[in-house]
Amino acid sequence: MSVTTKATIASFGGKLLKLSHQATTTRCEMAFNLYLPPQTFQDPAAKIPVLIYLSGLTCTADNCSEKGFFQHGASKRGIAVLYPDTSPRGLDIQGENDSWDFGTGAGFYVDATESPYKEGYNMYSYVTEELPQTVFAAFPQLDATRVSITGHSMGGHGALTLFLKNPGKYKSVSAFAPISNPINCPWGQKAFNGYLGSESEKWKAYDATELVKKWKGDLNLLIDVGTGDNFYKQGQLLPENFEAAAREAGVAGVQVRYQPDYDHSYFTMATFADDHVDHAARYLFA
Amino acid sequence: MSVTTKATIASFGGKLLKLSHQATTTRCEMAFNLYLPPQTFQDPAAKIPVLIYLSGLTCTADNCSEKGFFQHGASKRGIAVLYPDTSPRGLDIQGENDSWDFGTGAGFYVDATESPYKEGYNMYSYVTEELPQTVFAAFPQLDATRVSITGHSMGGHGALTLFLKNPGKYKSVSAFAPISNPINCPWGQKAFNGYLGSESEKWKAYDATELVKKWKGDLNLLIDVGTGDNFYKQGQLLPENFEAAAREAGVAGVQVRYQPDYDHSYFTMATFADDHVDHAARYLFA
Numbered sequence: 270m271s272v273t274t275k276a277t278i279a280s281f282g283g284k285l286l287k288l289s290h291q292a293t294t295t296r297c298e299m300a301f302n303l304y305l306p307p308q309t310f311q312d313p314a315a316k317i318p319v320l321i322y323l324s325g326l327t328c329t330a331d332n333c334s335e336k337g338f339f340q341h342g343a344s345k346r347g348i349a350v351l352y353p354d355t356s357p358r359g360l361d362i363q364g365e366n367d368s369w370d371f372g373t374g375a376g377f378y379v380d381a382t383e384s385p386y387k388e389g390y391n392m393y394s395y396v397t398e399e400l401p402q403t404v405f406a407a408f409p410q411l412d413a414t415r416v417s418i419t420g421h422s423m424g425g426h427g428a429l430t431l432f433l434k435n436p437g438k439y440k441s442v443s444a445f446a447p448i449s450n451p452i453n454c455p456w457g458q459k460a461f462n463g464y465l466g467s468e469s470e471k472w473k474a475y476d477a478t479e480l481v482k483k484w485k486g487d488l489n490l491l492i493d494v495g496t497g498d499n500f501y502k503q504g505q506l507l508p509e510n511f512e513a514a515a516r517e518a519g520v521a522g523v524q525v526r527y528q529p530d531y532d533h534s535y536f537t538m539a540t541f542a543d544d545h546v547d548h549a550a551r552y553l554f555a
Numbered sequence: 556m557s558v559t560t561k562a563t564i565a566s567f568g569g570k571l572l573k574l575s576h577q578a579t580t581t582r583c584e585m586a587f588n589l590y591l592p593p594q595t596f597q598d599p600a601a602k603i604p605v606l607i608y609l610s611g612l613t614c615t616a617d618n619c620s621e622k623g624f625f626q627h628g629a630s631k632r633g634i635a636v637l638y639p640d641t642s643p644r645g646l647d648i649q650g651e652n653d654s655w656d657f658g659t660g661a662g663f664y665v666d667a668t669e670s671p672y673k674e675g676y677n678m679y680s681y682v683t684e685e686l687p688q689t690v691f692a693a694f695p696q697l698d699a700t701r702v703s704i705t706g707h708s709m710g711g712h713g714a715l716t717l718f719l720k721n722p723g724k725y726k727s728v729s730a731f732a733p734i735s736n737p738i739n740c741p742w743g744q745k746a747f748n749g750y751l752g753s754e755s756e757k758w759k760a761y762d763a764t765e766l767v768k769k770w771k772g773d774l775n776l777l778i779d780v781g782t783g784d785n786f787y788k789q790g791q792l793l794p795e796n797f798e799a800a801a802r803e804a805g806v807a808g809v810q811v812r813y814q815p816d817y818d819h820s821y822f823t824m825a826t827f828a829d830d831h832v833d834h835a836a837r838y839l840f841a
C-alpha cells in the first residue's frame with residue numbers, strides 16, 4: 270500500500286503529485302497523479318473530497334494533468350483530483366503493444382476474463398478498489414466518503430460504467446465524449462472481445478447503455494460531446510443510444526450537451542473542465 | 556502576406572487557429588497560432604486587441620496553446636492571443652540543430668549579425684514587424700493599435716526587450732521567469748555570442764537590464780518567477796538584476812512576484828495566466 274512520490278509540482282495554489290505504487294490487481298507498478306488543492310494545506314483538519322478523472326485511449330495520468338485544466342476549478346472548490354493510468358504497463362503480455370486501442374494504454378476499465386489478459390488487465394478492480402484504498406491510506410486528509418467520477422472517451426465509458434455498477438459509491442458522475450455503448454462500436458467490440466471473450470452477452474456488464482436500463486432513480490449526469498469530434502461522427506461514442514435507453518427506462522437527469530465544433534481533444538476538456546468540477550462539487554458538498 | 560490555415564480548433568468559446576506563412580525576414584515558412592476569442596464571432600464589427608505570447612527555448616507555438624491556458628482569460632476579456640514560433644525552421648544552417656539552447660527553437664528574439672545566422676535568424680524583426688503586419692492584414696478585426704506582449708523564459712526576455720526597445724508600440728508587458736539579464740547568464744552569453752558576435756558591448760541592445768536603465772517613466776510591469784525554478788536557482792534568469800537596475804534608474808511600477816515552490820514549467824504559466832491576461836486587459840482596454 271506504500272506510495273512513491275516521483276514529483277511534487279506547484280499548480281493553482283495546490284500541489285500536483287506524481288506518484289506510483291506496486292499494484293496487486295494489475296501485477297505491476299502503477300503510476301498515477303493526485304492533485305491536492307490549496308485547502309489541503311490551509312487547514313490540516315479539512316477533509317477533502319475527491320474527483321476521479323479516467324483518461325482515454327493512449328493516455329497516461331499526465332495528459333489531463335497538463336492539458337485538461339481540472340486543477341483550475343478543483344483549486345477554487347477545494348476538491349482533490351485523482352488521475353489513474355489507463356492500463357497496466359510492462360507486463361510483457363503477447364500482443365499488448367500491437368495496437369493503440371487495445372492493451373497498453375487501453376485497459377477499458379474492465380476486469381479481463383480471457384487469457385492472457387486476465388493476468389493483469391483488471392482496471393475495473395484497480396480503479397474501484399485498490400487505487401482508492403491505497404490513496405486514502407496514504408493521504409488521510411482525503412475523504413473516502415465523498416468521491417465523484419468523470420472521464421474522457423474510454424475514460425468516459427469508465428466513469429459511466431463504474432458509477433452505474435456501484436450505486437452509492439460515487440456522489441456524482443460526468444463525462445466528456447464517452448464511449449457510451451461500447452458493445453455497438455468498433456473500439457468497444459475489439460476491446461471486449463479481447464478482454465472478455467467472444468460471448469457478447471457478457472459484454473453488457475460493462476456497457477453504459479445496457480446498465481442505465483436497470484438504474485433506479487435519477488442520474489444527475491452531465492455529458493459533453495463535441496459535434497466536431499471525428500470519433501463521434503464515426504459512431505464510436507453513440508451518446509444518443511445512451512440517451513434513448515435512459516429515456517425509455519424512465520431515468521431522468523441525463524444532460525447531454527452537444528457542443529458545436531468542439532473536437533475530441535483536450536482543448537474541449539479544458540474549455541468545460543470547470544463545468545464538470547462544478548457538477549461534482551454540487552454533490553460532493555451537498 | 557498570405558496565411559495558410561492548418562487547423563481550426565474550438566477552445567473556450569473561441570477558435571484557436573494553427574497558421575503558417577512564408578516569411579521574408581526568416582527566409583522560411585513560419586508556423587504560428589492565433590486564438591480568436593468568442594467576441595470576434597459575436598460581433599463582426601468589434602475590434603479585438605491582441606496579446607503576443609513569446610515562447611521559451613525548445614518550444615513551438617503549440618506548447619503554450621495547449622498547456623498555458625491563456626485562452627481561458629482571453630476568452631473572458633475579449634483578447635486575441637498570438638503565439639509566434641521561437642526561431643526559423645529548416646534553414647539547414649550549419650550547427651543550428653546541435654544544441655537545444657541555440658539555433659532551432661532558440662532564436663532569442665534578436666536579429667543576428669553574424670554569419671551564418673544572419674541568413675534567417677531575425678526573430679526581432681519577424682516578431683516586431685513582419686508577423687504582426689501579416690496577421691493584421693489577414694484578420695482585419697484585430698486592432699493593430701492595441702497590442703500587448705508577454706512571454707516565458709527566453710520569451711520573457713523577448714517580451715521585455717521588445718517592449719523596452721519600442722516605446723509606445725505595446726500597451727503593456729509582463730513575463731514569466733524571464734531571462735532578465737542575458738549578457739550575464741550562460742544561455743544569453745552563448746546565444747548572443749553566436750548571433751551577435753563576440754563583441755559583448757553589442758549585446759546590451761538586447762538586454763532588458765541594460766535597456767531598463769534608459770527607460771523614461773513608469774513600466775507597469777508584472778513578472779512571475781517561481782522559487783522552485785531550477786533555472787532561476789542556476790542564475791539563468793537574474794530578475795533581481797533587472798529589479799535593481801530599474802530601481803537605480805528610478806523606473807517605478809516593476810512588480811516581481813516570487814511564487815513559492817513554482818517551477819519553470821507550464822504548470823506555473825497555467826496558474827498565473829489569468830493574472831497576466833488581466834494585466835494586459837488593464838492597458839488594452841484603458
